[in-house]
Amino acid sequence: MNNPIEPCESVAINDTSTLQNTVKDLCHRLEKNPFDYNAHVQLIECLRKIGDFKRLKTSRERMHETYPLTPGVRVPPNALVRPRLQLVTSDCVAFNLYFYLSFPALWLQWIEDELNNASTLEEKRRVEILFKRAIDDYEDINVWLEYCHFAISTSDFSSADSIKQAEVIFESALSHQGLNVVGGSMLWEIYREYLTVVWSQLPQDHKEMKLEQLNKMDRLFQRQLSIPHLNMEETLTEYKTFLSDIGVELYQPRENSDSFVPQEIKTEYEKALERLAVILPFEESIEESTDKSEAESVSSWNTYIDWAVHCAKRKKPKTSKNTDSKNNENTSNNFVVSPNELCCLFERAITAHCLDTSFWIRYADYVESQLETDVLRLQKLLSRSVRNCPWCVELWQRYALVTEAVILENISFKSNTNGTQQESVSNESDLFKEVDGIYETALAAGFTNPDDVLKIWRSYCDHHLRRLLLLDKSSLSWEYRLSLLRATFGRAIEYCFELLHSQSNVDWSLLNYYAFVEAKYVEDKERARSLWTSLIKLPGHGSRAEYWIPYIQFEQTWGDMKNLLRICAMAINSINFDQSELVFQVVLRAVGETGVPVKQYRDIITKIHARRASLMESVKDVQSTKSDTEIPVKLMETKLSGSRKRKLPDHQNDAATLKSAKVSKPNPTSHGTFVPHDPSKNEFTVFVSNLDYSVSEEQIRHTFEKCGNVTSVRLVRDYAGRSKGFAYVEFENKESVKNALTLDRQGITRPTSESVPCDADSQKQKEEDNATIPKPPNCYDRPMFVSICDPSRLKSCGFKYTVGKKEPEKLFVRNLDKAVKNEDLEKLFKQYGNIVSIRLATYRNGVPKGHAYIEFTNADDASKALVATNGLEFRNKILSVSISEPPVRDGSGPQGCKSITSEEKKVFKTPQIINLSGSHPIGTSVRKSRTQLEFLPRAVHRTREIQDQVSESKMDTETIDPQSSTVTGSKDNEYFRRLLK
Numbered sequence: 004m005n006n007p008i009e010p011c012e013s014v015a016i017n018d019t020s021t022l023q024n025t026v027k028d029l030c031h032r033l034e035k036n037p038f039d040y041n042a043h044v045q046l047i048e049c050l051r052k053i054g055d056f057k058r059l060k061t062s063r064e065r066m067h068e069t070y071p072l073t074p075g076v077r078v079p080p081n082a083l084v085r086p087r088l089q090l091v092t093s094d095c096v097a098f099n100l101y102f103y104l105s106f107p108a109l110w111l112q113w114i115e116d117e118l119n120n121a122s123t124l125e126e127k128r129r130v131e132i133l134f135k136r137a138i139d140d141y142e143d144i145n146v147w148l149e150y151c152h153f154a155i156s157t158s159d160f161s162s163a164d165s166i167k168q169a170e171v172i173f174e175s176a177l178s179h180q181g182l183n184v185v186g187g188s189m190l191w192e193i194y195r196e197y198l199t200v201v202w203s204q205l206p207q208d209h210k211e212m213k214l215e216q217l218n219k220m221d222r223l224f225q226r227q228l229s230i231p232h233l234n235m236e237e238t239l240t241e242y243k244t245f246l247s248d249i250g251v252e253l254y255q256p257r258e259n260s261d262s263f264v265p266q267e268i269k270t271e272y273e274k275a276l277e278r279l280a281v282i283l284p285f286e287e288s289i290e291e292s293t294d295k296s297e298a299e300s301v302s303s304w305n306t307y308i309d310w311a312v313h314c315a316k317r318k319k320p321k322t323s324k325n326t327d328s329k330n331n332e333n334t335s336n337n338f339v340v341s342p343n344e345l346c347c348l349f350e351r352a353i354t355a356h357c358l359d360t361s362f363w364i365r366y367a368d369y370v371e372s373q374l375e376t377d378v379l380r381l382q383k384l385l386s387r388s389v390r391n392c393p394w395c396v397e398l399w400q401r402y403a404l405v406t407e408a409v410i411l412e413n414i415s416f417k418s419n420t421n422g423t424q425q426e427s428v429s430n431e432s433d434l435f436k437e438v439d440g441i442y443e444t445a446l447a448a449g450f451t452n453p454d455d456v457l458k459i460w461r462s463y464c465d466h467h468l469r470r471l472l473l474l475d476k477s478s479l480s481w482e483y484r485l486s487l488l489r490a491t492f493g494r495a496i497e498y499c500f501e502l503l504h505s506q507s508n509v510d511w512s513l514l515n516y517y518a519f520v521e522a523k524y525v526e527d528k529e530r531a532r533s534l535w536t537s538l539i540k541l542p543g544h545g546s547r548a549e550y551w552i553p554y555i556q557f558e559q560t561w562g563d564m565k566n567l568l569r570i571c572a573m574a575i576n577s578i579n580f581d582q583s584e585l586v587f588q589v590v591l592r593a594v595g596e597t598g599v600p601v602k603q604y605r606d607i608i609t610k611i612h613a614r615r616a617s618l619m620e621s622v623k624d625v626q627s628t629k630s631d632t633e634i635p636v637k638l639m640e641t642k643l644s645g646s647r648k649r650k651l652p653d654h655q656n657d658a659a660t661l662k663s664a665k666v667s668k669p670n671p672t673s674h675g676t677f678v679p680h681d682p683s684k685n686e687f688t689v690f691v692s693n694l695d696y697s698v699s700e701e702q703i704r705h706t707f708e709k710c711g712n713v714t715s716v717r718l719v720r721d722y723a724g725r726s727k728g729f730a731y732v733e734f735e736n737k738e739s740v741k742n743a744l745t746l747d748r749q750g751i752t753r754p755t756s757e758s759v760p761c762d763a764d765s766q767k768q769k770e771e772d773n774a775t776i777p778k779p780p781n782c783y784d785r786p787m788f789v790s791i792c793d794p795s796r797l798k799s800c801g802f803k804y805t806v807g808k809k810e811p812e813k814l815f816v817r818n819l820d821k822a823v824k825n826e827d828l829e830k831l832f833k834q835y836g837n838i839v840s841i842r843l844a845t846y847r848n849g850v851p852k853g854h855a856y857i858e859f860t861n862a863d864d865a866s867k868a869l870v871a872t873n874g875l876e877f878r879n880k881i882l883s884v885s886i887s888e889p890p891v892r893d894g895s896g897p898q899g900c901k902s903i904t905s906e907e908k909k910v911f912k913t914p915q916i917i918n919l920s921g922s923h924p925i926g927t928s929v930r931k932s933r934t935q936l937e938f939l940p941r942a943v944h945r946t947r948e949i950q951d952q953v954s955e956s957k958m959d960t961e962t963i964d965p966q967s968s969t970v971t972g973s974k975d976n977e978y979f980r981r982l983l984k
Contacts, residue, residue, distance in 0.1 A: 022049050033065075038449075040070060047109065056116060063113055071140035071357070071390045072109035110137040110146060118153070127157055138179075140387065141357070142350045144186040147176040151193050158197075160204045169197065182347040184232050184279070184286055191227040191238075195220060202249070217250050229271040231279035239264070239272060278338055285310065301359055304352045308365065311348050314340040315373070342373060353391075360395040363388040367401060378412070381405050389445070396455045399445040400462045407438045407466060438466060446498075456502060460495035460513060467491050468520060485525065492517040514538055515553055522561035531561065539573075548582035552589050559593045567597055568607070575610050580618045587611050684733055687714070688792040689743045692729040693847055694718075695785045698751050700730070706751050706787075707732050711739025731792060743789055748842070750784025750849065785849035811862035812839075813887040814869060817854040819843075820878040827878075832857050835871060836864020856887055 029046040032039055043066040050059040066072065114137065117130045134150045137143075154172040159165035173194040181187050202216040224242045228235070246254060246263035254263045285307040292300040349366040356362055367388065370381045385402035392398055414434065442463040450456050467488040474481050496513050514534055521531040535554045544550045551574040558567045571590045578586045594607050691703065700716045707713055711734045718730040734740055816828070825841045832838060839858040845851050859865040865886070873884040 019053060022053050025049050026053070037065075038069060043070065044109070047112075051112065051116070056120065059116070063109070066109075067136075071387070072113070072137070073141075073357075108145070110140070111149060114149060114153075139383075140390075141354045142179050143354045144180045144183055144190070147180050148186075148189060148193070151176055151190065155193075155197055160201060166201055173197065178343075179350070180347065182230060182344050183351065184282055187230075188227070188232045188234055188238065191223065191232075195223055198223065199249075214252070217253060220245065221250060221253055225268055225271070228268060229275055231275045231282055235272070235276060235279060274338075281338070297356075301356055301361075304356065304362070308345075308348060308352060308362075311340045311345050312369065314338065315342065315345050345369065357391045360388075360392045360398065363392060363395070363398060367398075378405060378409055382409055389441075393445075393448040394450070396445075396450070396458045399441065399448075399459060403438055403441045403445075403462060403466065406441060407435075407469075410434050410438065435470065442466065453499070453502065456499060457513065460491075460499065461516065464488070464491055464495060464513070464516065468524070472524065488520070492520075511538060511550070515557070518557060519561075522557070528561060531557070532566065545577045546579040546582075548578060548586050551578060551586055555589055555593050559597060564597055564599055567593060568599065568603060571607060572610060575607075575614050578614075580622060583615065583618055587615070682794070685792045685794075686737055687735070687740060688731050688733045689740055690729065690790050690792045691732055692788045692790075693785065694726065694728045694730060694787055695751065696726045696728055698726065702751055703730055703732060706746070707734075707743055710742035710746070711735065713739075740791070744791070746787070747789040748786045750786055786845055786847070808888065810858075810887040812860070812865050813856055813858040814865055815854065815856060815885050815887040816872075817883040817885075818880050819851070819853050819855060819882070820880050821851045821853065823851070823855075823878060828855055828857060831877065832868050832872070835868035836860065 026046060026049050029042050029049065032042040033046065036042075043062070046062050047059065047066065050056075050062055063072070110133075114130060114133050117126075117133060121127045121130050130153065134146065134153065137146045138150070151173060154169040157165075158169040173190070176190050177187075177194065181190055183190075198216060198220045202213060202220070205213050205216065207213075224238075224245065227238055228242065232238075243264060251263070254265060285303075288303045289300070289307060292303040346366075346369075349362065349369065352362045353359075353366060363384075367381065367384055370377065370384060374380065382402070382405045385398060385405055388398045389395070389402050442459065445459050446456075446463075450459065467484070471481070471484045471488050474484060492513070496517065499513060518531040518534045521527045521534070535557065539545055539550055539554065555567070555570055555574060558570050562570075571594060574586050574590060590607060590611070594604055599607075689707075694703070698718075700718045703718065704713050704716045707716075714733040714735055716730060716732050719727045721727055732743065734743065814832075819828075823843070825843055828841050828843070829838060832841075837860040839860055840856075841858075842856045843851060844854050844856070857865075857868070859868065869884050869886065872882055875882050875884075
């Protein structure tokens with residue numbers, strides 16, 4: 004799945020009416036697609052400009068349900084701090100604060116809007132909740148700084164509880180971002196300034212409280228000086244000022260020293276400086292990559308993290324008091340990174356690159372391996388990760404597993420006599436709904452990669468299997484859990500089947516997994532066999548080794564000898580030639596390792612020999628009949644499959660085409676070339692199908708050049724570079740497309756320089772669509788089908804002309820000689836009136852069907868032609884002419900197919916397998932073609948025809964036409980009485 008979050012353009016509109024219209028458009032976009040990240044951001048920006056804060060809040064909440072809101076934009080260190088602002092208390096005591104220069108961001112904008120409207124205590128509490136929600140999304144220093152400012156502004160210096168609440172916020176900020184080398188110092192400074200104000204507000208006679216407050220400030224200085232951060236020298240200078248001013252009573256100056264700073268604090272400060280010298284090159288690299296490409300920035304962060312992880316694995320070096328400066332330098336270059344420092348570094352990385360899955364995965368790996376006891380921290384981290392990177396399967400799987408582990412830790416178990424753990428919490432199902440919700444949300448994330456979909460479903464089934472195995476089979480909850488597991492397997496296989504059935508190689512490992520569970524844990528071998536049987540019965544599966552081999556191995560492991568021999572015999576008789584030897588070897592090893600009796604073993608060998616001989620004979624027959632023609636792979640599989648009869652597919656026409664002619668091998672340089680189709684050019688493109696496999700792109704271009712300027716011709720080819728029989732023709736304008744559609748059902752115009760005498764072999768097509776089509780004695784033009792380029796429609800093979808009513812201006816002429824051309828019919832009928840069009844009906848391969856439609860300008864001319872030509876002998880055939888009235892055809896029949904849009908595709912699921920959860924079929928294939936011919940004796944049929952059309956001339960008894968054979972109206976007892984005479 005690709006990253007759905009892309010950079011959003013700002014809405015550069017200030018006019019209110021225009022903004023209102025933009026808001027309507029954006030709301031409409033979000034109704035269609037609630038995952039449109041850019042639409043969410045632009046809607047929030049527009050509503051903020053309008054000032055509609057009620058709808059703005061709703062929009063923000065709606066976006067937060069789907070995506071995390073960005074905390075802020077990282078800025079260079081020299082722009083981090085505004086000039087100091089003076090905050091004056093009620094007692095006119097002033098102190099300075101550093102204010103963080105926060106750039107526009109979704110969370111900070113939301114908090115700012117709520118702060119501007121917060122006047123009551125309850126409204127300020129809601130703002131604090133917003134801060135906590137923002138921190139849950141990203142532990143960003145921007146948000147923590149604003150949170151600390153908020154704590155100061157709402158603090159009551161006369162209330163000890165209020166001061167304590169503010170200190171809790173400050174300590175939480177330091178625990179999360181106090182180790183931030185770049186921006187952490189600002190948190191320490193704000194905290195010290197706050198404590199200074201608190202100290203100044205204490206009465207003078209409360210000496211103990213004032214001394215305690217000074218000690219608290221002193222400890223804060225010492226903590227800050229012991230960690231590496233920017234501007235450490237300034238911090239030390241401020242500490243000296245503090246000790247020489249209000250903290251003078253804390254320490255006495257030592258002999259031979261002009262400083263109040265204790266020696267142990269100086270030592271820790273020097274170590275921190277040494278650590279800062281090691282860290283600074285990494286920080287500078289990150290800062291330099293800010294204005295560079297994304298890849299360079301990610302590389303800088305990874306280098307920094309690699310070093311930190313390496314240092315975190317070291318053991319803390321032992322140091323003695325008597326060490327020289329050189330040893331101290333070596334020690335400083337090998338200092339150990341603490342878990343808190345590394346977690347802070349990871350938080351900075353994922354804030355800077357929240358859409359990079361590698362940082363989330365590395366962070367989760369570290370927490371899981373080094374902080375394995377803190378499972379809740381890992382669960383929260385993974386919850387954040389899937390909101391930022393919903394396209395990463397690994398994060399979803401780990402999130403669900405950790406959540407399941409947390410739930411199991413909170414569930415009490417008791418052991419029965421067999422030692423099987425039984426769940427004793429009544430609301431266990433409700434607790435596990437959280438895990439089910441994670442998997443359902445993952446499945447709704449829109450994965451398009453088949454492997455990703457299979458991984459999610461496989462993990463979901465694993466979860467239900469673990470829950471099932473927590474129970475004993477005698478438990479009352481066993482059947483319920485088993486039904487949940489089966490339903491999940493059924494949904495999984497159905498979902499994957501609908502997603503992947505169009506692909507040539509479908510991964511059926513889920514069905515194998517399902518059958519394994521039924522056989523091993525449920526001990527329902529019949530259900531397991533039914534699953535394999537349903538898979539083998541799918542179209543095209545019965546002749547392929549990749550389905551038979553695991554089925555045989557499954558039966559060998561979990562089945563019995565009788566069923567194994569039955570399945571082996573089925574596999575031998577069904578496998579095709581290409582994969583036969585592989586299956587034969589597997590069968591021999593399976594029956595050998597099972598220990599079947601020698602007589603049955605010899606019977607298997609005899610069947611293999613017979614099948615091998617039959618396949619070889621089929622190959623020889625094909626090669627003798629196709630000596631000059633390449634044998635297509637699909638044709639080989641059809642001829643060599645175990646089925647004795649080939650069932651006519653539902654989508655084929657009533658008439659079939661001829662076998663294809665041999666096509667010369669393509670140039671190896673263009674072998675397998677793939678040209679992607681651009682959907683934006685559908686309006687300028689026509690789809691041309693039913694092409695002869697020998698037709699070239701130049702011939703297609705030559706045919707359509709008369710319709711307009713052809714931009715490109717894309718002839719679709721198979722893996723071997725051979726034409727698939729359809730192409731896309733792109734024009735410069737839409738008018739050319741309209742002109743091209745008029746060429747529907749016409750033949751390809753071949754240049755005269757390429758015109759050569761043709762024989763029967765040169766007209767053979769790549770595949771035999773229908774064996775009932777007569778072999779052409781001559782060379783016929785294969786009609787091409789031209790239609791608009793609309794990928795949302797299924798293939799239309801329908802009768803596109805008017806049906807169900809008479810066409811008085813059009814004649815239906817039957818019993819024509821196969822050699823008759825349009826020019827011959829025009830010469831015969833033009834003497835009776837002006838002809839609008841002549842359509843000679845042909846099969847898909849261009850072979851004439853023996854009838855035609857001739858349209859006149861008016862019904863009078865058509866009537867004259869009918870009287871004059873009906874019963875006329877033409878080219879040694881007696882013509883049968885009548886008014887055209889094509890019958891209404893069943894929409895399920897081949898010629899009654901309609902164009903099917905993408906919304907209707909779900910109704911037509913060609914393959915079918917059984918319901919794997921036990922209730923209804925997964926695929927439906929219930930379309931049944933109904934013939935238009937009534938199966939009546941010819942004498943009865945002709946008697947009724949003469950009664951209906953007394954004036955019609957004698958018809959050629961050798962020809963039966965579909966139009967005149969359809970009997971409409973109700974059928975009473977007299978009808979069946981005549982039928983049986």
